[in-house]
Amino acid sequence: MFTLATWNINSVRLREGLVARLLRDEAPDILCLQECKSPVDKIPLAQFRELGYGHVVARGQKGYNGVAILSRLPIEDAGDRDWARLGHARHVAARLENGVTIHNIYVPAGGDIPDRAVNEKFAQKLDFVAEMRDVFHADRPERAIMVGDFNIAPREDDVWSHKQLLKVVSHTPIEVDHLLAAQEAGGWVDITRQDIPEGQLYSWWSYRARDWDAADRGRRLDHVWASPDIAQAGHGSRVLRGVRGWDQPSDHVPVFASFDL
Template sequence: MTFTLATWNINSVRLREGLVAKLLGEEAPDVLCLQECKSPVEKIPLEQFAALGYRHIVARGQKGYNGVAILSKTPLEDVDGRDFAGLNHARHVAARLENGVVIHNCYVPAGGDIPDREANVKFGQKLDYLSEMRDHFRAQRPHKAILVGDLNIAPREDDVWNHKALLKIVSHTPVEVAALAETQEAGRWVDITRQDIPSGNLYSWWSYRSPDWDAADKGRRLDHIWATPDISGAAHSSRVLRAARGWEQPSDHAPVFATFDL
């Protein structure tokens, strides 16, 4: 079974229903993982997605904030939904495909603006969230699994537009990068995007604050696709659909893709 997977922080699935439909119609991934849906599950606009062939969904939602969903052309089994750090946020859902692959869709807290847990509760919540993810995957080491989502950290120097300028900016601070590395190591996750694109600047997010995001190109790679070692070798064709950042009323994130031959 060959399938293509995409992950996208949509920043309101109801507001950007048309953009999701555009992506599904034009790119036709077999599985689409959405974050920041900002909708209760029952109000996610499923009819249009079903008409495009995506009749299966596993999701966790809440009104106005957070929310994660997995849309699929083929059946999904709901297998998990963790409340890491006890935040009572809809930030994780896991589903099993017919071929046995488990997909974890994650939305790690952004962490606020100040990289200090004493001065900024949200930064502490982000670190706690990553610590609990780490402990979970260390205790229940995953196999035949994929983890995707907006992890809100750009770990490498070439994952940001200016490494030195962003060292004290939330999403690229050394403490966050170390926490993400520990989480990755705990599950022995392989960074599929960088396995396929091992060098060079690569971004999936550009701030709304930039008057011309494309020309300025001050991006960060916040959105990730990981896989366990037993299936990482089956992955290929990774890419970021940068053009989606320029669609009308876009999310500030672009979709990230990978294909798996399993």
Template sequence: MSFTLATWNINSVRLREPIVLKLLAEEAPDVLCLQECKSPVDKIPLEGFHALGYTHMVARGQKGYNGVAILSKLPIVDAGGEDYAALGHARHVAGKLENGVTIHNFYVPAGGDKPDREINEKFGQKLDYLTEMRDAFHANKPEKSILVGDLNIAPREDDVWDHKKLLKIVSHTPIEVEHLVQTQEAGGFIDITRQDIPEGLLYSWWSYRAKEWDVADKGRRLDHIWGTSDISNAAHSSRVLRTARGWEKPSDHAPVFATFDL
């Protein structure tokens, strides 16, 4: 069985339903994981998705904030969702495919503007969220699993437009990178995107504040696809659909893809 998976922070699934439909029609991934849906589950606009063959969904939602959903052409069953750091946020949902693969879809807290938990509660929440993810993976080692989502951290020097300038900017600080790496290692996850594209600048997010985002190209790779080591060798064809950042009324994130032969 071969399937293609995409992950995308959509920044409101109802507001940006047209470009979700565009992606599904033009790229046709078998599974699409969305973050920051900003919708209760019962308000997610399913009719258009169903018409394109995406008749399966597992999701966690809340009004106006957060929210994660997995849309699938393939049968998928709800495998739970955790509220790490007890924030009361809809930031994680898991689904299990018929081939036994579990897909974890995460929206890790952004962490606010100041990388100091003493003056910025949101930064502390981000670190605590990652710590609880790490501890959960230590306690229950994932197998045959794919973890995707907006993890809100660009870990490598070539995951940002300027490593030195961003060292004190939330999403690329050493303490965040350390927390992310520990979480990845605890779960035995391989960074599939960088397994396929090991060298070079690579971004999935460009700020709305940059009028000419494509020209300035001050991006960060905040969106990730990981696989446990027992299936990571089955992954290939990773890519970022950069052009989606330029679609009408876009998200500030671009979709990230990978294919798995399992």
């Protein structure tokens, strides 16, 4: 069995101490980070290695995007893809010794206006997810886990108010349709909702809220999916809501799952 976590850290250099705290307190075997905002050679790995995370694959760029996989288990670099030809560091894959491939993906946020005709960022987001659909349809994943900040909350109970967010980027019908089409194309199973099928569940709370906890206007933007051949091995999902209350936190919190593989 191994335990995996995904977390949009919103600058790994700024929040190195929070990453170290999570590794000490929760000790996942694998931690996938998004929005590292750092070139690979500037990611502060020394403290993570001291904590036992000596295996790393990452893709980075200065100030934006960036994804990294930290592991206590041996992993090998399994490549990356430049989704929608954006030239962004938004994907990296690692392969475990048991042959399971872990994909760490950071889908574009999409800006503020949910109209591709007037908002290039929204168009890029839709194109990114549409390419995911096409790739999974052409090459159906096997023995694969895909995690990350998908920047889409697909279910009505993945947001604080389905009705009020229908025209807000991250929960618009066109985004949800695109994400569900990508999920269906690959046969991906949403492990978090397999384990926690009912009820409101969030992994992100805006910085704009004066009291994020009391307002509780969250969205589930961070996901753990598994290919259908290994989905039944997934269990133990949890969202670490309390991390949002740490000092100088990311606006996202870690999402965990374990796999008996």
